[in-house]
Amino acid sequence: MPYIVRVRREFQAAHYLTDYHGKPEPLHGHTWEVELFIRADKLDKGGMGFDFVEIHKFLDKILPDYQCMNDIYDFSPSAENVARYIYDKVKEKYPTLQKVVVWETKHGGAEYFEE
Template sequence: MPWTIRVKRKFNAAHFLTDYHGSPEPLHGHTWEVEVYIDAHELDRGGMGIDFVEIDRFLQETLPDYRLLNEVFEFSPSAENVARWLYGVLKDRYPALRKVVVWETENCGAEYYE
């Protein structure tokens, strides 16, 4: 029976959406929350599938904290696109990655998986 390792991390970033279908999207910021789900099919001698600290450290190094996402990415930085980008980055390092969830607010987010 496999386990799913889950790690959450917050980061702060500003963005504005391009080609938004509603009224013009002004520059604004969020405290984004990311959830990462990685499968583990066996445990090491210490009883862990993947060390939470290792995953969290990688997220800390990877996430664009205190940045304007429109300057970081070549795509419109919607929650959907950020989730897909982060999935691609994490999948290279953690092949057993199941999904990534990106919360733009407490109530609104997007998940990406393949």
């Protein structure tokens, strides 16, 4: 029987929206929240599907903590695009990744998954 291992992580990052003509267009920052959903088809001898500590170490390497995302990405860093970017990076290390949810604020976010 499969399990879903869920890992949630916050990071601080700034961005500005391109081709958007409204209040959040200029440079601004958020406390972003990322949630990973990774399927574990079996548990190890210790009863774990994946080690949370190892997943967090991996996230340390790929999340743009305290950076301006426009300076490091070659795409407009909307919540949707950030969710897909994180999904693609995590899927390389954890092939059973089911989806990634990215919250730009506590009221708005996006998720990415492949059907």
